[in-house]
Amino acid sequence: MEFLARIEQNISPDMDAERLAGVKAAEKARGQELVEAGKLRRIWRIPGRRAVYALYRVDSTEELHDILSSLPLFPWMDIEVTALGAHALDPEQKRRR
Numbered sequence: 001m002e003f004l005a006r007i008e009q010n011i012s013p014d015m016d017a018e019r020l021a022g023v024k025a026a027e028k029a030r031g032q033e034l035v036e037a038g039k040l041r042r043i044w045r046i047p048g049r050r051a052v053y054a055l056y057r058v059d060s061t062e063e064l065h066d067i068l069s070s071l072p073l074f075p076w077m078d079i080e081v082t083a084l085g086a087h088a089l090d091p092e093q094k095r096r097r
Helices: 017-036 061-069 091-096
Strands: 002-009 040-045 051-057 077-084
Touching: 002 061, 017 040, 061 077
Parallel strands: none
Antiparallel strands: 002 051, 002 077, 040 051
């Protein structure tokens, strides 16, 4: 199952700089784990915002929920998830056949 998540950070500007640096370092490490596990397939920045689009490939909605809630920045995120379905014209689907 694939899901496109729009994730926007809403970090308070008065958050302690040392705490923020630690959370961001943990977020980067967790993201790398998800990439290596094949769960985070693609990620794009949204210019001018503290936001990304992220493509996840998971086995269930429960797994996606567990992944998103495991992100260190999760308490400061607004997340919108869209389930994706295969399309007959998708070049990647043709390669899999």
